[in-house]
Amino acid sequence: MNDQLANIIGTAAAICSITSFAPQAYKIxxxxxxxxxxxxxxxxxxxxxILWTIYGVMTQAWPVTFANACALVMASAVLIMKWRFGDRGxx
Numbered sequence: 534m535n536d537q538l539a540n541i542i543g544t545a546a547a548i549c550s551i552t553s554f555a556p557q558a559y560k561i562x563x564x565x566x567x568x569x570x571x572x573x574x575x576x577x578x579x580x581x582x583i584l585w586t587i588y589g590v591m592t593q594a595w596p597v598t599f600a601n602a603c604a605l606v607m608a609s610a611v612l613i614m615k616w617r618f619g620d621r622g623x624x
Contacts, residue, residue, distance in 0.1 A: 562614060578608045582601050
């Protein structure tokens with residue numbers, strides 16, 4: 534496979550992973566309501582990003598490490614807001 538094409542696809546995947554949590558995180562922060570967030574799902578998602586980040590470090594795959602570490606921060610922010618705000622806005 535062409536290395537340049539692989540890098541373009543990897544970069545696109547990283548950007549998608551990193552930004553996919555931004556709209557939900559913003560909405561939760563703005564409304565102070567995390568009732569639409571599944572605690573189990575986000576706990577699993579954060580666990581997955583932790584494992585992918587560790588894998589990236591262990592294999593020295595720095596694009597994998599960076600992308601998953603950034604996505605981990607975003608997903609963790611949503612999870613923390615779920616714990617903090619809970620279902621307040623749903624009442």
